[in-house]
Each structure stands twice: as C-alpha cells, then as structure tokens.
Amino acid sequence: MTPSGLPGAVGVVRPPRSPRTRLVVVSTAAVGQAAAVIIAAAVAARPTGVLGVATGSSPMSLYAALAGMRADGLATEGLSLVALDEYAGLAGDDPRSYRSYVGTHIAEPLGVPAARTFVPAGSTAAQGAEYERTIRRLGGVDLQIVGIGRNGHIGFNEPGSAFDSRTRPVELDPSTRIANAPYFGGDPAAVPARAMTQGIGTILDARAVVLVVQGRAKAEALAAALYGPITPDVPASVLQAHRNVTVVADTDAFEAR
Ligand code: GLP
DSSP states (O other): OOOTTSTTBOSOOOOOSSTTEEEEEEOGGGHHHHHHHHHHHHHHHOTTOEEEEOOSSTTHHHHHHHHHHHHTTOOOTTOEEEESEEESSOOTTSTTSHHHHIIIIIIHHHTOOGGGEEOOOSSSHHHHHHHHHHHHHTTOOSEEEEOOOTTSOBTTBOTTOOTTOOSEEEEOOHHHHHHTGGGGTTOGGGSOSEEEEOOHHHHHHSSEEEEEEOSGGGHHHHHHHHHSOOOTTSGGGGGGGSSSEEEEEETTTOOOO
C-alpha cells in the first residue's frame, strides 16, 4: 500500500502478511519526511500525548523532519517522550548513551523539557518495573516509534524474547554488539553487554506503532518481520499482531519481489 501524497512513494509493493499493517516504501531521502508526516498527524491530534521514541540511525532523519515541522508551527513542546531502551553501565551524559541521543536529537529540537523526557536506566528488575509504572502514570504510549535490528530485534528485545515481556534488564546478542560497534570505536567488546529495554508486551501496549527501516542490511529482517511467521525468533514479527502499525521503509530495506 503506498498512500498518495507521501513524498517519494514508489509503485507496487507486495502487501504485508497482516492486512492491518500499512506499508510505505519510499526513497532513502524521503524516509524521514514520510515518517514525520505520520507522527505529526498524531501529535497534532494530541499535542500533550506520549510519544515513544527509538534511537539508532534509522529514525534520525525523522527527528530532523519533525524539528522542521515544529519550526513551521507544529506544537511538539507539550509531548512526553518515552524511550525504548538504554545500555547498562553508561553514564547518562555519556555521548554514546541513548539518554544523550534522546536529549540531543529529539527532546531539545522538539522543545520537550527534561521533566517530560523518560529513558530507562539501570540494570535491575526493580528499575524495569519502575519504568513500567512511569509509562502507566503517563497514561500509556500513544505512538511508539521503533527501529529493527539486523537480527529482527525491537528495542533490545533479542530473538527469543517473550511476547509478554515487560521492561527489564537484558543481555545483548553478540551480533547486536557487533552491529553497534561503530558507535564504540569499532570494538564490539566495548559495547555494553547488557541493557534495559521496554519489553515486547510493553511495545505492543502502545496505541500505534511506526516502524522505521533503512538500508540493505535490514532487508532480511524486514522481510521476515513482514512476511514470515509470527515467532520469537524474529521479535519484530509480533507487530503483525498489533492493530495499528505503519512501516516506513526505504527501497534498500524493502526488497520488492
Ligand atoms: C539498536 C537499538 C534499537 C534500534 C536498532 C537499529 O540496537 N537498540 O532500538 O532500533 O538497534 O538501529 P539502527 O537504526 O542504527 O540500525
């Protein structure tokens, strides 16, 4: 399905396995704007809503596009931001921490104060439960932005994660530490071995989900998530079971066939 009016939408794509999943395939240059159009509609409908945010390279252009829309009058300052995940053992002001990413690339450009910006922290089950309470206190997540790992992970829910999992400390897959090594001087051993992540059950509770996917390295994971069976082996495949999911993918990540 390629809604018209979105910048750079391409012709015919194979529909996803779940008829409820909307799929938007655009050029790499248009990913940020296409995703931002969807997010902006939700923000305009509920300017004091709760926006779930993902880190990583894929949604970077989306945040830049949203900041541009704010400059054009979109009111984003009233939002609350709830992040998906965080490495364990990094100081919050470490530039490699997701707290730093959320501050620099999302909260500051969108004018959301620190008091309404939430990033999971720590490494204990109790701290995970505390984050769940924070989300509940906010009234739940209206729209959750997610990326996908090369191994199909969402947040830091690695393959094998339970579909009803909640925010909890997790161990990272060796493949994830390799994939994220470029942010740690190229050394997988320097990537923290543990993290705190919203669970798959937590993500599924969001009223809407937007999955942003870019790059050829994600093609296999995206195809498995969209067209494969719903299985813990591919955590993102669980999104087929959610009733309001939009996937924004670039043509590199989406291998039309
Ligand atoms: C990281 C994060 C995920 C992110 C994914 C993809 O490991 N924990 O939340 O979605 O990897 O990141 P990128 O977009 O940089 O490929």
